[in-house]
Amino acid sequence: MTFLETILDELLHIFKREGIEANTDEDLISKLDIRQSTFHELFSSRENMVKQVILYEIEVNNRRQAEMLAKATNPVDEIMFLLRDGIEAIRQVNPVYIADLRKYPEAWQMSLQNVADNNQHVNAEILNRGILQGYFRKDINLQLVTKIILEQFFMMINPASFPPAKYDLSEVFRSIYLYYVRGICTDLGGKLAEAYFAKNNM
Template sequence: MHKLDDLPYSMTFLETILGELLQIFKREGIDANSDADLIRKLDIRQSTFQELFSSRENMVKQVILYDMEVENRRQMEMLSKATNPVEEIMLLLQDGIRTIKQVNPIYIADLQRYPEAWQLSMQNVIENNQHVNAEILNRGILQGYFRKDINLQLVTKIILEQFFMMINPVSFPPEKYDLAEVFRSIYLYYVRGICTDLGGKLAESYFAKNSM
């Protein structure tokens, strides 16, 4: 396995390649293209491709790590613009729906065929959920937007398990269900249930002003 520091290419070049691969994967799926197809679409030499990626599994792993870094940074910037915890939760939901709409369901199914990359992706979801949602919910409770009687640890766990259920093709086959609508049905109405009257009014106001 190559170390990034050992590659004769700049990180900017590598990030460009990873970004292009990510777009291809999310649009067409991971296994829709052979390595030769990807080399042609990336417009790079085979030798360059082989220097960047020691194997198919290594390529997918690097793409996932790149995606995690970009998305986590983008999420932090997005949340910094919110004015209260209810808006933060709504922004996360809206962003989740938008992201799902832009991803071919085949991508998620394909990713599960690469255990190391899939585990990294799921671990990021778990850690991000525990940190972001728990922190937001806790502030929301203290500020009177979310109900004081909710079990913070349990609600955070439920939100996470709902996510895993949503992306499980056995539970919601992508050819039968619109994942964006599944996401909306699972989360938007659940959030309403954990809000106080004050939080509920803010949520309703946000729903009215923003198209999901």
């Protein structure tokens, strides 16, 4: 890990734990234990800092996802791994982080675009293989299903739909996707999904 990656990793953890706006640049410099001159050499502005952190988060998440999916033995496993990873990821994030990120339009759009692109590609590929192998129903519309999955995610992180102060976002995520997965599974896929739910207490 390079020096910059180390700094971005520390910033990402701070942001997810406390939100982006909880600390001034001076606070962050102190927490990172670096010189002010070094900080300003790395980041030309607050917006630039947030953008770099988001680019780093996207890279880390996509790499982790690829490593995780490589351990799956079938498409149902892959969907279950994605669900569990999504639930755990949301549990580790202070909702303030998502609210603060919206204040940085370029970084926010980059994050949403990655979710959209990744969701469309990964889910469509998994679902297609699952259909061919008999785990998912043959009558599902791949394009429509992947679009619905994506829109459900955007609905979930919309504070107007699910205010974080009122709803546990990880439970919202679980409620949306677990029941949806059951609906697209064949009997064979459903048995694997139920076994995974029971084993992992999802």
